[in-house]
Amino acid sequence: MFQKEQQAIEAKIRAYCAQNDIPLSTLKWSPIPFSGEWGISTSFFQTAADEARAGRGGKPVPQRAQEIAEQVKSQIGNVEGISHVEAVKGYLNLYFLTSEYARRVVDEILASRADFGRGPVKNERVMVEYAQPNTHHSFHIGHARTTLLGESLARIMEFAGFDTIRASYPGDIGLGVITILWAYDKFYKGQEPQGVHERGQWLLKIYAEATAMLEPKENETPEEKARREACDTERREMYRKWDAGDKYVRDLWLETREWSLEELRDILSMLDIKIDVWFYESEVDEPSKAIVEELLQRGIAEDERPQGGPVIIKIDEKLGLTKEKYRTAVILRSDGTSLYLTKDLALAKVKFKQYHVDRSIYVVDFRQNLHFQQAFKILELWGFPQAAKCYHLSYGYITLPEGAMSARRGRVVLFKDVADEAVKRVLAVESEKSGDIPEGEREKIAAQIGLGALAYSILSVDNNKDIVFDMDAALSFDGRTGPYIQNAHVRANSILKKAGAVPEKADFSDTLDPHEIQLIDLLSRFPGTVEQAANEYRPLVMAAYAHDLANVFHSFYHAVPVLQTDDPKIRDARLRLVAAAKQVIANALRLLDIQAPDVM
RNA sequence: GCCCCCGUAGCUCAAUGGACAGAGCAACUGCCUUCUAAGCAGGAGGUUGUGGGUUCGAAUCCCGCCGGGGGCGCCA
DSSP states (O other): OOHHHHHHHHHHHHHHHHHTTOOOOOOOOEEOSSOSSOEEEEEOHHHHHHHHHTTOOOSOHHHHHHHHHHHHHHHHOOOTTEEEEEEETTEEEEEEOHHHHHHHHHHHHHHHGGGTTOOOOOOOEEEEEOOOOBSSSOOBHHHHHHHHHHHHHHHHHHHHTOEEEEEEOOBOOSHHHHHHHHHIIIIITTOOOSSHHHHHHHHHHHHHHHHHHHSOOTTOOHHHHHHHHHHHHHHHHHHHHHHHTOHHHHHHHHHHHHHHHHHHHHHHHHTTOOOSEEOOGGGSHHHHHHHHHHHHHTTSSEEOGGGTOOEEEEHHHHHTOSSOSSOEEEEEOTTSOBOHHHHHHHHHHHHHHTSOOSEEEEEEEGGGHHHHHHHHHHHHHHTOGGGGGEEEEEEOOEEBTTBOOBTTTTBOOBHHHHHHHHHHHHHHHHHHHOTTSOHHHHHHHHHHHHHHHHHHHHHTSOTTSOEEOOHHHHTOOSSSSHHHHHHHHHHHHHHHHHHOSOOSOOOOOSOOOHHHHHHHHHHHTHHHHHHHHHHHTOHHHHHHHHHHHHHHHHHHHHHSOSTTOSOHHHHHHHHHHHHHHHHHHHHHHHHTTOOOOSOO
16 A cells, blocks of 8 residues: 555665675565554565675674664665654664644545455466265265365455355265165155254254164174165165166155255355356266376376276376375276266366366365375376366364264254354343344344354354354453454444534544554555465454454554544544444454344 | 374464564453443563474474374175
C-alpha cells in the first residue's frame, strides 16, 4: 500500500551506498513490530556482514549496521509522506505521516468493501479437492477438518486471484462400503429411518455391527467360525457382483449411496459450501485400468503378472535414487483390479486434460503422505508439467481423548451432534445476554455462532497438527475463538447502527490514539495476509490474523469513544474507521467460512 | 532397516533467518448508570527436548542423539 514511499527511500539508500562504496545487499522491508506509531523498517546487518566478509571494516557487524543506518538516515532528508526516520540497533525505521495514511487505508477499504484485499488475477486455474468422506455412513467430526480446511483454502485461493474449482471425491466403493451393503441387505432390507441424518447414523450402526460380526473372535467355536466365514464369502460375492455390474446390487448400492450423499449435501449447505465438481471413486475405476496399459507401453510401469505378481512402478529406480524414498508402487493387482493410487492417477489426468487445471491441491489426511508423493512423482514421470504444482495439504487427525475415531467400530463423534450441541449452547447464552434479538432470528444466529466456534477451533490449528477433540474447547465462546471475532464485528455494527450513517469522508489530521493507529496498521496488512495464506496454503494464517484484528478492535472499542466524541471531525473519522474495521473483520471471517452476524 | 512429520509457558497453540519468543485456557487482581462484559486492563508464568555446526544474528537452516506419531509393492 505504500510502495511509492518505500521506493523513494530505497532509491536514496542505493544512491548513498553507491557514492560511499558500501556493498548494499537486497533490502527487505517489514512492518515495525512495535505499536504506537506506524511504519516500516529495513536493516543493514546483511550489508555490514558482506562488507566484513570482503575484508573491510573490522567493526562488529551490529555496530557497523547501526553506523550505516545512521549515515543513511542523515542523508535521506525529507520524503513526501514520511514523517520521520530513525536508526535503531542496525534498523532503519520509517514512520508514515499518520493522518494521511490513516485516511488512505480507511478510504481504500470503504471504497473496495467486500473486495478489499482481493489479489490481482493470477491467470492460473487451481482445483481444491476436499470434503470427501466415504459414503454409506454418517459424517463425523473428522470429516469436518478436510471440509473446513478445504473450503477455507478454496476461498483464500479464489480471493488471492486464482481461478478456483472446488472438487469432492467421495469414496463410494470398496470393501467397507460393500460390508454395509451386505449387512443392510441381509438383516435390514426394507427398513429405513426417517430423516437424512438418522439414516446415515443408522448405516453407521449397521457398519459397526457387521464389522464385529466379521472379525475373528477369541475362543470361537467351530460353528461360529463357519458362520463368520460364510458371511465373509457372501460379502465378497457381493463385491464380485457389484464389479460385474449386477443390477440388484448396483441398484441397492445407488439407493443407499444417495442416502449418504443427501446427508453430505445437507451438511455442506449448512456450512455454505458449494462443490463445483463431484468425482466418484467408482467412476474412475474403469479409466484407471486403461492408464495402467499406457504406463506399461511407455516403459514406466513393469508387468509382473506373468510371474503371478501385480503391475508396479519402481519409482526410485526410475528417478535414479539410491536410497529408498518413493519406493515401488503397485498400480494394478495381480487379479487385474485397480487400486487407490491407480484411481488417483486417472483422476489427475481428468483434472489436467478435461478441466485444464494448472495447480491441484488435495486436502487429505497425513497418513497418505507417501501415497501422494508417489502419485505426484508418477505424474511427473508420465510427463505432466502440472505435477510440479500438485500439493498435498496434509492435515493431522482429529482424535478422541480415548484414541482414534473408527467408523468401523462405531466410535465416532458425529458432526451433526456437535453442530446441534453448539446451537443449543449458543441459544442458552443468547437467552441470557441477547434479549434484543428477535425470536425468529435467534435460531439462525445461534447456528452462525455455534458453527463459527466449531470452524474456528479447527482452522486455528496449523495443518499438520493433530487435534484431540474436546467438545467444551471446540464450542468455547471465550478468548481465541470464532465468537470472539464475531463479537468484534457485532460491536462495530452496533456503533454504526446507532450512528445512523457513515460519513462520506473524513480526515484524520487530529492526533490519533495509539489504539487507532494499531487498528489501522492491522487493517492495512489484510491484503498481505491473504497473499501469505494462499502462498503457504494455510488457513491458519488468516485465522490468526482475524483474531489479532478482533483483539485490537476490542481494545480500541474500550479505550476510544466514538459516538461520545464531541468534536464532529474526530467523530466522523472514528466512524469511518469503525466501518472499515467491520468490513475487514467480515472479509477475514468470510475466508474462514465463518458468518459475520450483525447482532449476537 | 528406510522415509516423512512433530517436540515452544502447567494445558492448547502461534511466531516470511531479524529488534524484547507471543496469544488463549487455567489460577490471581481490578473494570458494567457509558458505543453489547461472548468484552477490557494488569501482574505472574520460558535454558524453544538435547549436544554440536552454519550465520553478524537460529524456535526457524544442517548433522548427531533422546522422546512421540505416521508410513514403507497387490487397504483406502
